[in-house]
Amino acid sequence: MSAARRPRSTAAALLILAVAGAALTGCSEKKDGAASADAVQVNASDTACELSKTTFPAGHVQLEVTNKGSKTTEVYVYAEGDKIVTERENIGPGTKASITAEIKAGTYQVACKPGMVGDGIRTAITVTGEGGGDAAKKDPRLDAAVEAYRKYAQEQADATIPAVEAFVAAVKAGDVEKAKALYAPSRIGWERTEPIAESFGDIDPKTDVREDGLEAGQDWTGWHRLEKALWADGKAGADEAKLADQLLVDLKDWQKRVASAEITPTSMGNGAKELLDEVATGKVTGEEERYSHTDLVDFAANVEGARKAYELLKPVVSAQQPDLAKTLDGEFDALQGLLAKYKQGDTYTSYDKVTEAERKTFSDAVNSLGEPLSKLAAAVVVK
Numbered sequence: 083m084s085a086a087r088r089p090r091s092t093a094a095a096l097l098i099l100a101v102a103g104a105a106l107t108g109c110s111e112k113k114d115g116a117a118s119a120d121a122v123q124v125n126a127s128d129t130a131c132e133l134s135k136t137t138f139p140a141g142h143v144q145l146e147v148t149n150k151g152s153k154t155t156e157v158y159v160y161a162e163g164d165k166i167v168t169e170r171e172n173i174g175p176g177t178k179a180s181i182t183a184e185i186k187a188g189t190y191q192v193a194c195k196p197g198m199v200g201d202g203i204r205t206a207i208t209v210t211g212e213g214g215g216d217a218a219k220k221d222p223r224l225d226a227a228v229e230a231y232r233k234y235a236q237e238q239a240d241a242t243i244p245a246v247e248a249f250v251a252a253v254k255a256g257d258v259e260k261a262k263a264l265y266a267p268s269r270i271g272w273e274r275t276e277p278i279a280e281s282f283g284d285i286d287p288k289t290d291v292r293e294d295g296l297e298a299g300q301d302w303t304g305w306h307r308l309e310k311a312l313w314a315d316g317k318a319g320a321d322e323a324k325l326a327d328q329l330l331v332d333l334k335d336w337q338k339r340v341a342s343a344e345i346t347p348t349s350m351g352n353g354a355k356e357l358l359d360e361v362a363t364g365k366v367t368g369e370e371e372r373y374s375h376t377d378l379v380d381f382a383a384n385v386e387g388a389r390k391a392y393e394l395l396k397p398v399v400s401a402q403q404p405d406l407a408k409t410l411d412g413e414f415d416a417l418q419g420l421l422a423k424y425k426q427g428d429t430y431t432s433y434d435k436v437t438e439a440e441r442k443t444f445s446d447a448v449n450s451l452g453e454p455l456s457k458l459a460a461a462v463v464v465k
Contacts, residue, residue: 120144121144121145121146121180122134122135122138122143122144122145122146123146123148124145124146124147124148124157124192124194125148125150126147126148126149126150126151126155126157126173126194126196127149127150127151127194127196128151128152128153128196129151129196129203130194130203131157131192131193131194131202131203131204131205132205133192133205133207136205136206136207136208137207137208137209137210138207138209138210139209139210139211140184140185140186140187140209140210140211141184141185141211142182142183142184142463143182143183143184143185143209144180144181144182144460145157145159145168145170145180145181145183145192146178146179146180147170147173147178147179147180147181148177148178149173149174149175149176149177149178149179150176151175151196152175153175153196153197153198154172154173154174154175154196154197154198155173155194155195155196155197155198156169156170156171156172156173156194156195156198156202157169157170157173157179157181157192157193157194157195158192158193158195158202159183159185159190159191159192159193159207160190160191160192160193160204161188161190162188162189164201166280167183167185167190168181168183168185168349168352169181169352169356170355170456171198171356171359171363172198172359172362172363179456180456180457180460181352181459182348182351182352182459182460182463183348183349183352183459184346184348184463185209186209187209187210187211188208188209189206189207189208189209190206190207190208190209191204191205191206191207192204192205192207193205198363221398223397223398224347224395224398224462227347227350227394227395227397227398228345228346228347228350230394231345231350231390231391231394232340232341232343232345234275234390234394235275235278235340235343235345236340236341238270238271238272238274238275238387239271239275239279239333239336239337239340240337241271242268242269242270242271242272242333242337243330243333243334243337245264245267245268245270245271246268246329246330246333247330248264248268249261249264249265249267249268249326250326250327250329250330252264252318253308253312253318253322253323253325253326254318254323254326254327255318256318256319257318258312258316258317258318261308261312261318262312262313262374265305265308265309265312265374265376266371266374266376266379266380266429267379267428267429268305269305269379269380269383270379270383271383272289272290272333272336272383273379273380273383273384273387274383274384274386274387274390275340275387276290276356276357276360276384276387277349277352277353277356277357278340278343278345278353279336281343281344282335282336282339282343285332285333285335285336285339287300288303288304288328288332289303289304289305289329289332289333289336290304290305290306291303291304291306292306292369292370292372293306293307293310303325303328303329303332304325304329304332305329306373307325308322308325308326308329309371309373309374310373311325312373312374313373313374314373347395347398347459347462347463348459348462348463349459350391350394350395350459350462351391351392351395351458351459351460351461351462352458352459353388353391354387354388354389354391354392354455354458355388355452355455355456355458355459357384357385357387357388358384358385358388358448358451358452358455359452360384361381361384361385361448362445362448362449362452364377364380365377365378365380365381365384366381366441366444366445366448367441368433368434368441371433375432375433375434375435376429376430376432376433377433378421378424378430378431378433378436379429379430381421381430381444382418382421382430385414385417385418385421388414388455389414389418391458392410392414392455392458395458395461395462398461398462399458399461399462402461402462403457403461406454406457406458406461409454410451410454410455410458413447413450413451413454413455414451416447416450416451417447417448417450417451420443420444420447424436
């Protein structure tokens with residue numbers, strides 16, 4: 083996803099965020115207000131990325147981002163090696179975004195990326211102490227949600243491998259039409275759990291990068307390289323066979339690593355929002371699958387994955403913020419109902435057949451869900 087859309091070095095997502103759990107009742111607006119008062123203010127512009135403080139205690143952290151520039155921006159917290167701790171995309175000029183996470187002690191960099199390209203304008207931060215002081219009070223429902231989501235992510239990875247094996251076999255057999263038919267299904271498990279897949283950093287740039295996302299000197303490999311070969315060039319020769327074999331190797335590596343992924347309730351909430359951001363920036367625009375036009379297959383998988391994370395967190399969200407849960411239920415239903423209109427058997431309408439007006443309808447529905455979904459991570463942090 084993101085490597086396919088936004089150039090970056092071996093982008094990674096550690097997802098080392100941890101929820102600060104506690105009793106779930108009585109989480110008042112007063113407490114929310116106190117948390118906001120302690121938030122780290124991030125003023126992003128076209129030339130600067132200024133933080134109100136660069137040293138703060140480990141644990142629950144809230145970044146309040148204001149985009150004062152003229153370009154849409156992204157904000158990342160990077161650990162060593164440019165591994166992503168948390169991120170928020172598509173922060174438009176003049177708008178604000180709140181990022182809720184819990185960050186372990188260590189040194190990090192906050193990067194603002196005006197125009198959503200490049201390494202960004204960076205500010206070093208230091209996170210001190212043990213962190214997560216009340217983590218021991220985590221609600222068991224959240225622990226159950228994490229374990230259920232880990233199981234889901236593993237199931238998706240496990241199911242992806244045979245689908246990719248079939249796709250690879252078709253490519254190696256030189257059967258272009260069969261490979262085309264198997265291309266989109268081979269990506270569904272990946273698209274449902276992409277924030278987890280990205281957490282390993284080196285896999286996403288090898289498997290899911292688009293040509294315009296390549297960095298200098300980077301070889302283009304993965305699904306989209308094969309997508310171009312099959313649709314634009316009509317090729318499934320020796321070079322494509324080699325690429326297909328490598329794709330399978332890389333995805334088996336991902337499959338093995340899912341069990342060790344660091345998953346927390348807040349990372350689940352942030353990951354759900356990231357999936358919607360993926361839809362907004364890559365699928366609705368038709369950029370992601372520019373040759374195959376299978377964008378709606380990815381689109382549906384992203385939404386399914388986001389909803390899965392939400393549904394697992396829902397018992398806590400419903401207790402703490404019932405209005406948010408009600409809104410999310412309605413917006414997910416609306417978006418998935420819209421998608422259902424384009425379902426054709428086991429697949430979806432080719433996106434080049436979707437009109438600009440219909441794309442605008444999709445965009446509006448995604449945005450309508452994205453706003454309340456941005457509050458999901460905060461809704462499972464108990465103060």
